[in-house]
Amino acid sequence: MMSLNHHKSGKHFLQIPGPSPVPDRVLRAISMPTIDHRGPEFGDLGKDILKRLGKVFQTQQPVVVYPSSGTGAWEAALCNTLSAGDHVLVVETGHFATLWKKLAERMGLKVEFMTTDVQDDVLPHAASWRHGVDANQIEERLRLDHEKTIKAVCIVHNETSTGVTSDVSAVRAAIDAAGHPALFLVDTISGLGCADFRHDEWGVDVTISGSQKGLMLPPGMSFNAVSAKARAATASARLPRSFWAWDDIIEMNKDGYWPYTPNTNLLYGLSESLDMLLEEGLPSVFARHLRWGEAVRAAVNAWGLPIQCADASAFSPVLTGVVLPEGVDADAVRQLIHRRFDLSLGTGLGKVRGRMFRMGHLGDSNDLTVLAMIAGVEIGLKLSGIGLNESGVNAAMDRLSLPH
Numbered sequence: 001m002m003s004l005n006h007h008k009s010g011k012h013f014l015q016i017p018g019p020s021p022v023p024d025r026v027l028r029a030i031s032m033p034t035i036d037h038r039g040p041e042f043g044d045l046g047k048d049i050l051k052r053l054g055k056v057f058q059t060q061q062p063v064v065v066y067p068s069s070g071t072g073a074w075e076a077a078l079c080n081t082l083s084a085g086d087h088v089l090v091v092e093t094g095h096f097a098t099l100w101k102k103l104a105e106r107m108g109l110k111v112e113f114m115t116t117d118v119q120d121d122v123l124p125h126a127a128s129w130r131h132g133v134d135a136n137q138i139e140e141r142l143r144l145d146h147e148k149t150i151k152a153v154c155i156v157h158n159e160t161s162t163g164v165t166s167d168v169s170a171v172r173a174a175i176d177a178a179g180h181p182a183l184f185l186v187d188t189i190s191g192l193g194c195a196d197f198r199h200d201e202w203g204v205d206v207t208i209s210g211s212q213k214g215l216m217l218p219p220g221m222s223f224n225a226v227s228a229k230a231r232a233a234t235a236s237a238r239l240p241r242s243f244w245a246w247d248d249i250i251e252m253n254k255d256g257y258w259p260y261t262p263n264t265n266l267l268y269g270l271s272e273s274l275d276m277l278l279e280e281g282l283p284s285v286f287a288r289h290l291r292w293g294e295a296v297r298a299a300v301n302a303w304g305l306p307i308q309c310a311d312a313s314a315f316s317p318v319l320t321g322v323v324l325p326e327g328v329d330a331d332a333v334r335q336l337i338h339r340r341f342d343l344s345l346g347t348g349l350g351k352v353r354g355r356m357f358r359m360g361h362l363g364d365s366n367d368l369t370v371l372a373m374i375a376g377v378e379i380g381l382k383l384s385g386i387g388l389n390e391s392g393v394n395a396a397m398d399r400l401s402l403p404h
Contacts, residue, residue: 010342012342012343012344013341013342013343013344013369013372013373013376014344014360015343015344015345015346015359015360015361015373016344016345016346016358016360017160017163017190017213017318017319017346017358017360017362018160018189018190018210018212018213018360018362018363019212019213019218019219020212020213020214020216020360020362020363020364020365021216021363021364021365022216022217022218022269022364023216023272023273023276023364025272025275025276026216026217026269026272026273026276027269028272029268029269029271029272030218030265030266030268030269031265032265032268034264034265035264037257037258037261037262037264038257042256042257042264043255043256043257044256045256045267045268045271046253046255046256046257046258046262046267047255047256048256048271049065049267049270049271049274050062050063050065050253050256052271052274052278053065053223053270053274054225055274055278055282056192056193056215056274056277056278056282057192057197057199057207057209057223057225058197058198058199058200058201058282059199059200059207059225060200061199061200061225061226061227061228062225062226062231062246062250062253063223063224063225063226064076064223064224064225064226064246064249064250064253065221065222065223065249065258065262065267065270066221066222066223066224066244067220067221067260067261067262067263067266068220068221068222069210069219069220069222070187070189070208070209070210070222071099071103071222072222072244073189073208073209073210073222073223073224074100074103074187074208075103075107075244076208076222076224076241076244076246077185077206077208077224078103078104078107078109078152078185078239079107079237079239079240079241079244080206080224080226080230080233080234080237080239080241080244080245080246081151081152081183081185081205081206081230081233081234081237082109082151082152082233082237082239083236083237083238083239084107084108084109084238084239085108085109085110086109086110086151086152087109087110087112087149087150087151088104088109088110088111088112088150088151088152088153088154089112089114089138089141089142089150089152089153089154089182090104090111090112090113090114090154090155091113091114091116091133091138091153091154091155091156091166092113092114092115092116092117092129093116093129093131093132093133093155093156093159093162093164093166094129094156094159094160094161094162094164094349094350095129095159095160095161095162095349095350095351096156096159096160096161096187096189097154097155097156097159097187098350100154100156100187101113101154104154107239108239112150114137114138114141116131116132116133116134116137117129117130117131120310122306122310122323123323123352123355128351128352129159129161129162129164129308129350129351129352130162130164130308130309130310130311131164131309131310131311131314132159132164132165132166132167132309132311132314133155133166133167133170133171135167135170135171135173135174136174138153138171138174138175138178139174139175139177139178142174142175142178142180142182143178143180145180148180148181148182150180150182151182151183152182152183152184152185152205153171153175153182153183153184153185154185154186154187155168155171155185155186155187156186156187156188157186157187157188157191157195157197158188158189158190158191158194158195158316158318159190159316160189160190160213160318160319160346160358161321161348161349161350161352161358162308162309162321162352163307163308163309163315163316163318163319163320163321163358164308164309164311164314164316165191165195165314165315165316165317165318166314167313167314168186168188168197168198168202168204169198169201169202171184172184172202172203172204175203176203183205183206183229183230183233184203184204184205184206185204185205185206185208186204186206186207186208187208187209188207188208188209189208189209189210189213189222190213190214190318190319190362191209191213191214191318192207192209192210192213192214192215192223193213193214193215193216193273193277193285193363194213194214194285194286194289194317194318194362194363195214195286195289195316195317195318196282196286199225199227200227203227204225204227205226205227205229205230205233206224206225206226206227206230207223207224207225208222208223208224209222209223209225210222210223211223211266211270213318213362213363214285214318214362214363215270215273215277216273216276216363216364217266217269217270217273218266218269220263220266221263221266221267221270224246226246226250231246231250234246234247243260286317287404288404289317289318289361289362290317291367291399291400291404292317292361292362292365292367292370293315293316293317293318293320293361294399295361295367295370295371295374295396295399295400296320296359296361296370296373296374296396297315297320298392298395298396298398298399299374299377299378299392299393299395299396300320300322300392301395302388302389302390302391302392302394302395303378303381303388303389303390303392304387304388304389304390305322305323305324305325305386305388306322306323307320307321307322307323308320308321308322308323308352308356308358309321317361317362318360318361318362319346319358319359319360319361319362320358320359320361321348321352321356321357321358321359322356322357322358322359322377323352323355323356324355324356324357324386325386328384328386329354330347330348330354330355330356330357331347331348331353331354331357332384333357333380333381333384333386334347334357334380336380336383336384337376337377337379337380340379340380340383341376341379341380343372343373343376343377343380345357345358345359345360345377346358346359346360359373359374359377361373367400370396370400371393371396371397371400374392374393374396375393377392378391378392378393
């Protein structure tokens with residue numbers, strides 16, 4: 001049997017933008033003995049988790065937990081609120097917005113795909129995914145929808161493929177300014193637990209997230225935070241749903257149970273990760289992610305390489321996309337770094353495959369982890385023959401030396 005230990009010494013640097021490293025505390029919790037998911041002990045666990053989970057979404061509304069990847073939570077958000085042929089507006093900000101759009105089309109929805117990008121000199125092809133959602137553009141489109149045929153507006157909060165974070169509150173304001181009744185659906189799969197997200201305050205109807213990013217869990221668990229308006233929409237929604245149906249789950253959740261066999265041991269891990277986030281305090285969690293993002297961008301700027309996100313107001317605290325010079329295979333550079341330094345970076349996806357790689361700075365990390373990643377990337381760039389202006393490591397150290 002092939003060994004899973006491919007490396008002789010040291011710890012692997014998992015610096016992709018998710019799945020993120022799982023803390024030892026969470027791993028130990030997951031390893032606890034499995035218990036009866038219909039017994040009283042489990043009911044207490046379930047009620048406790050659901051009560052605290054809302055604090056991370058910053059909501060008083062129900063949060064539905066699924067034993068699935070985030071893709072399942074995408075589908076759940078749509079099938080609980082919409083009917084076949086419904087018109088939905090999805091904003092193209094990257095690869096994951098594109099995948100959500102394709103999923104919606106397969107479900108029989110009529111998808112209008114709104115692009116936000118223009119051609120530029122860094123990635124000289126149209127719609128190169130360098131900008132976030134334009135709230136004004138959404139408002140203008142909704143004002144033109146005189147018959148109110150658009151049933152939902154769908155955006156990605158933190159686009160994992162690019163490192164662009166969109167302003168969710170601005171989109172809510174745009175929908176309100178247009179006087180439009182469309183539901184507001186937001187994917188924050190890579191944002192939750194890393195970047196400030198306020199389900200209630202920002203008027204989101206369905207928030208979609210997953211376990212393997214800021215919650216610091218293995219993949220296999222996803223979430224829908226659900227507003228009262230979204231729950232009311234289920235009465236007229238006619239897309240088929242059974243496993244994904246909110247009503248049965250929310251009803252059984254009142255006693256801490258699920259209408260199917262839940263992923264018991266991942267729930268143990270979720271309980272521990274919630275402890276970690278709430279013990280630290282969400283403001284402190286968000287602040288350290290912002291600091292790490294600033295340090296990584298300082299390094300990339302010192303190298304003289306473009307950042308995938310072209311809008312400084314939309315820089316992600318979760319990951320940074322690095323664009324390499326024309327003619328350089330970013331995947332080859334990434335593979336060299338992995339081979340030489342046991343450091344995993346995110347590949348470019350979709351339209352930007354081969355042109356960029358992604359540096360993840362999220363979850364169970366610290367300043368020295370981020371510096372080690374930057375050092376590994378800097379050496380790898382030099383070994384690949386890419387000329388760098390200055391030391392990114394020094395620039396990052398200067399940023400991380402500032403008081404916080």
